[in-house]
Amino acid sequence: MQSTNPATERPVREYESHSDGDIDEALERATTAFEDWRARPIEERQTKLGDVATVLRENAEEYARLITTEMGKPIAEARSEVEKCAWVCEYYAEHAAAHLSDERLATIPEADTKVVYEPLGAVLAVMPWNYPFWQVFRFAAPTLTAGNVGLLKHASNVPGCALAIEEIFAEAGYPEGVFTTLLVGSSDVERVLADDRVKAATLTGSEYAGRKVAETAGYHLKKTVLELGGSGPFLVLDDADLDTAVETAVTARYMNTGQSCIAAKRFIVVDDAYDEFVDRFTAAVAELTVGDPAAEETDIGPLAKGKFVDELHEQVEGSIEAGASLELGGERLDRTGHYYAPTVLADVPRSAPAACEETFGPVAAVFGVDDEREAVDLANDSRFGLGASVWTEDRDRGEQVGRQLETGSVFVNELVKSDPRVPFGGIKASGYGRELSKQGIREFVNRKTLWVQ
Template structure:
């Protein structure tokens, strides 16, 4: 696997792939590791996870620089990502025992009935490049602590991140092979899914990848959790705080170079405040610094790969040709690297790419609507259902509108985000299952009913 720095286009490192024999050996080791790991006291597993948080914080600059080098994340955001990984480890180190405590049920006199939560075994994780540490730790922290073991198939452009994650668990004192990273091409994933030693799978990625994993795992009757794409609406009602909405909206669209499933992508704005909000949003996006991701002052680095930037630009170009209005941005920057500027399109014709497809980059689409009802209809006019953001100074109104939006999570007067304390996941084409919080740690356990007479 060649690592190409997207800020320069230069190859910076090469890693040897694992082959089918390596996969077979890893599965054997994983199965053996599970036999011991599942018997370890939960308190011991919690302590090891707390150790992992310490390793992450002690080495946060090193891990952040690996992310920046491999996929172009601005260094300040990369450091923040490592800190968030430490947070999720600390969360489950503190709360796993409470989350996994047996549930007791009504039963006849003299009997006891409870539900225990037992691990399943080896969990395969197929993870993307956009949050190369966070996406992994939000699965690994709960699933490993529940007593499962993990095998990671990471995106091929972030092999250094994959090996760094494996290193974190090693340094934290985890037993050998409780967590393994395999540097394999996508065509070997099917072999893993169909192997009887893999008991469950989780994927964060594209819709087609999710469907393929779900189909293969379903054929084997294996549990899956899928977190797929999103085209999140950002609804600005007529009584919104426009300054706050524009400032947060610009960041919600452009964080991580806009390469986020839960980024604000479709801005749906009430006609009474449309012009003012559009002007403020444009000013905010134009003020963002695009540049060297190794520079602390940079807000937006390069797109993760040249081909991804080209696809994004094709979506913008086709939409403008179909009749959308280009307000700002819209052309790759004339410089070395895969840099694309913050871009705003308005009046997108129905059916054009930015209207119907997920745009995975710093491109905002702005719609004008006449009233609250039209805003809700437009927000739901998408096959995706990951997140949504609603802006109004009336909290009751915000809650009412939020209840009518088809999404896995809706934030009122806040950007959409994942937080260890609350469940995260989508509906419709955005996938199924939940990560994080109590719901996340219970996705891959056997909820065993035990009746004691």
């Protein structure tokens, strides 16, 4: 298994993949570790998680540079990712016990009836490369603190990040087997998930990968949480504050070089604001700095792999052929590395690839609509349902529109984001289940009814 720097196209390091025997030993260690780990008081597990946050912060620059080297994230954003990982650890270090406290139910006077929350066992996490630390800690912080043990199958282009995360838990004092990285390919996922020692799975990734994991887990009757793709609508209504909407729109689309499931991808603008929004948005995107992701001034780095550039360019060309107007970019950059120019497409037809498919890179599609009703209809005209953003100066109106949108989350006058304090997840082809907050830590537990009379 080899990692390659997408900015230079040079190999970084080779790693030896785990054999079938290695996998079996890891599963056995996890099973043994679970029996001890689940029996420890949750307050002890919370303390350990706080120690993880300390390790993250003490080595933040090292981890940020590893992220940037392996997947090309601009260094400032990589630092923010590490900081966010520390935050989610601190959140559950403070709140896990309360989120999993017994819930008493009123039944009959003679009975003490409650719901208790107990861990399931070994949980397999199949994680993506685009947020190589955050996606893992978003899973691990609640799941391990609930008393489960974790097995990480990370993306094959970020093996250094995968091993670094395992080392972080070890340095924080977690017992061997509580968190294990498996350096294996996608072809090994089915075998690992089918093993009786694995009790559940979570995946963040593509629709295809989600369907495969769900199929295997369903056959073996194992719990899953899936966070899949997104084509997030960003609705700009006629009374929106365009200064803030435009500024946020640029961040919402181009952060992480546009390689994010929750990024705004379809900008749906009411006609009264359309021309001004397009002009101002395009001008702001043109100011973004494309360059070496290790440089402090860089806003847009390379895409993680060369094939992603090819796929994105095909979507852009197909959208232009369908009738979209190219306002900016629309081309590969002639330089070493997997770079694509920040791109803005306007007047995008609803049949164009940029309207129907998920664009995973620095490409924004802008749509004009007559009114609020058409904006909602277009936003919902998608097989995806991860997150949506609504812009209006009328908060009540924003909430009314938000309630009509078919997504797992809606943010009014804010970009879509994952925050440890609120549950996150999608519907439709964007997956199911929730991560973060109280709802997230209760996904991989047995909600046991206990009736004592």
